[in-house]
Every structure is written in structure tokens, then in C-alpha cells.
Amino acid sequence: MKQEAANIMVFKTNIDTMADVTEVQYILEGHCHIAQWSVDTEDADKVLRIASYTLKEQDIIQMITNRGYQCADMDH
Numbered sequence: 254m255k256q257e258a259a260n261i262m263v264f265k266t267n268i269d270t271m272a273d274v275t276e277v278q279y280i281l282e283g284h285c286h287i288a289q290w291s292v293d294t295e296d297a298d299k300v301l302r303i304a305s306y307t308l309k310e311q312d313i314i315q316m317i318t319n320r321g322y323q324c325a326d327m328d329h
Contacts, residue, residue: 259288259304262313267323268292277301280316283302284308298327 265315274292281290281303289304301324303313310326317324 260308262303262305262308262310263311263314263327264301264303265323265325265327266292266317266319268299268301268303268317269294273322276282277317277322279318280320284316300327 268274271294273286274294277292281287286305286307287303288306289302292299293302293303301313305313310328314324314326
């Protein structure tokens with residue numbers, strides 16, 4: 254049986270410091286539909302990458318903005 258590949262989503266954010274990363278870590282690591290995630294705080298766009306089999310871009314944007322951060326889909 255072939256396993257479906259996770260959808261990799263890339264977002265521009267304002268997650269800048271390790272404190273910010275820790276803040277979003279609580280929601281991302283606790284979410285059962287997120288397979289992997291990372292934030293590149295060194296990149297000018299503070300790139301957030303998320304791998305999920307079921308979530309859509311709008312789901313992630315809502316989760317991050319509800320935490321008080323900016324989040325926009327970089328693919329569109």
C-alpha cells in the first residue's frame with residue numbers, strides 16, 4: 254500500500270525570536286495533523302514550513318494569526 258505524501262506548506266511570518274518559536278511550538282507540536290514543522294528565523298521572511306497530510310494553508314494561517322503572529326502563504 255502506497256502512503257500518500259505530506260503536503261509541504263511554506264509561509265512568510267514574523268516569528269523572529271526563540272521566544273516566538275517556543276510560543277508557536279505549543280500549538281504546532283500539539284496538533285495531531287502536523288507531521289513536521291520548522292521556522293527559519295535567520296531568513297528575512299521568517300519562513301515557516303509545515304508538513305501535513307490533511308491541513309490546508311488557511312488552517313495554518315488561522316492557527317498562527319490566532320496566536321498574534323503574521324502568517325501568509327508564500328506559494329500564492
